[in-house]
Amino acid sequence: MNSNGDGITQARETGTLGKLMVLLDLVTHADAPLRFTDILSLAGQPRGTLHRQLSHLVEEGLLELDGDGRYSPGLRLLDFAARSWARNEFRLIAEPHLAALQQATGETVHLGVLRGSSIIYLDKVEGRQSVRMYSQIGNASPCYCTGVGKAALSLLAPESLRGLVAGLSFTRFTASTHVSAETLLAEIREIADRGYAFDCEEHEAGIRCVAAPVWSEDRTFIGGISITGPAYRLSMELLREWAVPVQLAAERIMEGMRIRLGPRR
Amino acid sequence: MNSNGDGITQARETGTLGKLMVLLDLVTHADAPLRFTDILSLAGQPRGTLHRQLSHLVEEGLLELDGDGRYSPGLRLLDFAARSWARNEFRLIAEPHLAALQQATGETVHLGVLRGSSIIYLDKVEGRQSVRMYSQIGNASPCYCTGVGKAALSLLAPESLRGLVAGLSFTRFTASTHVSAETLLAEIREIADRGYAFDCEEHEAGIRCVAAPVWSEDRTFIGGISITGPAYRLSMELLREWAVPVQLAAERIMEGMRIRLGPRR
DNA sequence: ATTTTTGTTCCATTATTTGGAACTTAATTT
DNA sequence: AAATTAAGTTCCAAATAATGGAACAAAAAT
Structure with a gap:
């Protein structure tokens, strides 16, 4: 299922972090905010699992969930990147x-x-x-x-x-x-x-x-x-x-x- | 411990992702690349644990490890952020x-x-x-x-x-x-x-x-x-x-x- | 009002992470 | 150069967290 658009993802997709990063990739590479079901079909994972994973990403500010239940990339990523770039x-x-x-x-x-x-x-x-x-x-x-x-x-x-x-x-x-x-x-x-x-x-x-x-x-x-x-x-x-x-x-x-x-x- | 500089970190620090994010925060908020030992003292974790966590972050491109064993923020963060911002x-x-x-x-x-x-x-x-x-x-x-x-x-x-x-x-x-x-x-x-x-x-x-x-x-x-x-x-x-x-x-x-x-x- | 779709919670099973210790390598001192 | 110390890496039984199926709840669609 590793539909890896353009090869930045260099990691194997095992390990807790790896799985979460695949999701983060999915959401950030989409053209618009994704709903739970969209991600569900793209990620091909059990609903319960996916739900918890997304919750964790939202908790950490890596994703954001709006009032309509749509997931977008989180702004915390900006802070990380700004520092990464500046230095x-x-x-x-x-x-x-x-x-x-x-x-x-x-x-x-x-x-x-x-x-x-x-x-x-x-x-x-x-x-x-x-x-x-x-x-x-x-x-x-x-x-x-x-x-x-x-x-x-x-x-x-x-x-x-x-x-x-x-x-x-x-x-x-x-x-x-x-x-x-x-x-x-x-x-x-x-x-x-x-x-x-x-x-x-x-x-x-x-x-x-x-x-x-x-x-x-x-x-x-x-x-x-x-x-x-x-x-x-x-x-x-x-x-x-x-x-x-x-x-x-x-x-x-x-x-x-x-x-x-x-x-x- | 959670020496959380300026309060972006809104999450509890339990869960695998939470712990990794604390580390990512640590490295990105530092003024210069950190060596393993620097992170060890800042993070207050067992050496084995920390080593594996850092390896995972490096594998995923969230951190980079240079030839001198110094950890810096990874450039993959830039890609995430660019998309997050553009959209x-x-x-x-x-x-x-x-x-x-x-x-x-x-x-x-x-x-x-x-x-x-x-x-x-x-x-x-x-x-x-x-x-x-x-x-x-x-x-x-x-x-x-x-x-x-x-x-x-x-x-x-x-x-x-x-x-x-x-x-x-x-x-x-x-x-x-x-x-x-x-x-x-x-x-x-x-x-x-x-x-x-x-x-x-x-x-x-x-x-x-x-x-x-x-x-x-x-x-x-x-x-x-x-x-x-x-x-x-x-x-x-x-x-x-x-x-x-x-x-x-x-x-x-x-x-x-x-x-x-x-x-x- | 009923059915379908969508989203959320629960929990025994399974897999991953943990952390102490042993080990290897590199740097420093004598 | 040998000895000592510090830095970094690997290993594995125990502890912890993630999994995924199913049951549950809420919203839409019929």
Whole structure:
């Protein structure tokens, strides 16, 4: 029953916590608040069991139950996340370099890390603000159709890569989305050779990006940074030019991490 | 023991999930990554037990363990929170009204809800952007020293209010922070009468705000909106003037919720 | 008014968590 | 370098919590 949408869930689903997290995933990934019965059919568990599990999640503030008996994600999650984000060392170190890259190109810059088979966006720097915060930050996107994702994959050892790709279920988002392991693996090899990746409207029509891989020495972080923008403004030629500054920024971030984290180990 | 910093934790700490959440709280509320031994002393649990609990949290991506054996909040929390935020109905309805209020005054506008004895900020609209996102959103602040917090308290029934205030542990942030239940309750009564609240540098020196209460009909949300800014620019006189537009915006948000949520109940 | 659907509570059975102790590994001291 | 101490991990019988079927209650639909 592990209908695991996009592979953040890396855990086996045994253990009390594991079961509860499956439920939390279910509710947070839904498009609208779910009623008890909806969850019942999705989770495929006995009513009594499910009821108690949901009650526990509500008690802890991880879910909220409104007057109509509909379950939504709890706001306590926001508090946890705000702290998680504010203190993230990788993000703190990368921030100035992302800002510089944004200044230099005028386009939107992203920072993301690989978790399971998803990219979680850690930061986003935009030129013209006024865009909603949280708009992208925290969001999980598939690794096989994003610049940051493919850059991250290019860092994996052959076995890990094969294992990860084997577990992917491809969704076609646009005409150019990779939908087979073979073409994806071929492109990853190219990316590993040249050191940077493109996303040519593979995730969203009309959106392109160049991305460079970033990693920490202890491999806790495997991710990347990217410059993203509309296809009409970002020709492939321009993107190829920008590969240089993106790679440079990636270098500087990794240097920053060595300085900051190095001494302790 | 349950050294519960600021009262978001509303749950009893029994049950498997409850115990794990205490740990998650501990790690996310710390200022830096914690080592096993640090957590051991803070949590006061047997080593074997703690070790397994932490392992489970790491397996689920709620905590991360780096190469130096230090535990940090997990990035999976970001994914949960991003979804929780993106879909929050209250926030979606309030958004345009917050933006309008920001435009009208030129100052920063906040939206927050009461959870336990904390205010969780759901949204923030700033004039001059370039400020870091997540900067305030998701953060939990005490209810007794914020405009939104006091506005929210003014909505509670006498018994609930007394119960909540009795459980508060006051921290003096500035010279004007409320540090006794009596003076706080007195001010809450005033606020309930006039319909809006001030924060005169009670949480942060040099920062003032006016806030109006907002609530949903089913009382799922009890919170408020505020206009915040530096004391040198926001005289008390100006804040009193702004009480009107803030209350108006609050009215419109509540109207929006009735329209959006009403039909179904 | 009756039936059906939906949501909640109960409790013996089953599975998981607990915590002390033994064990391994890493860091510090002599 | 050996000895000592501290830090982290694994194990297993006992204690505790979760399970799931069924009975019960409340709301909708007929």
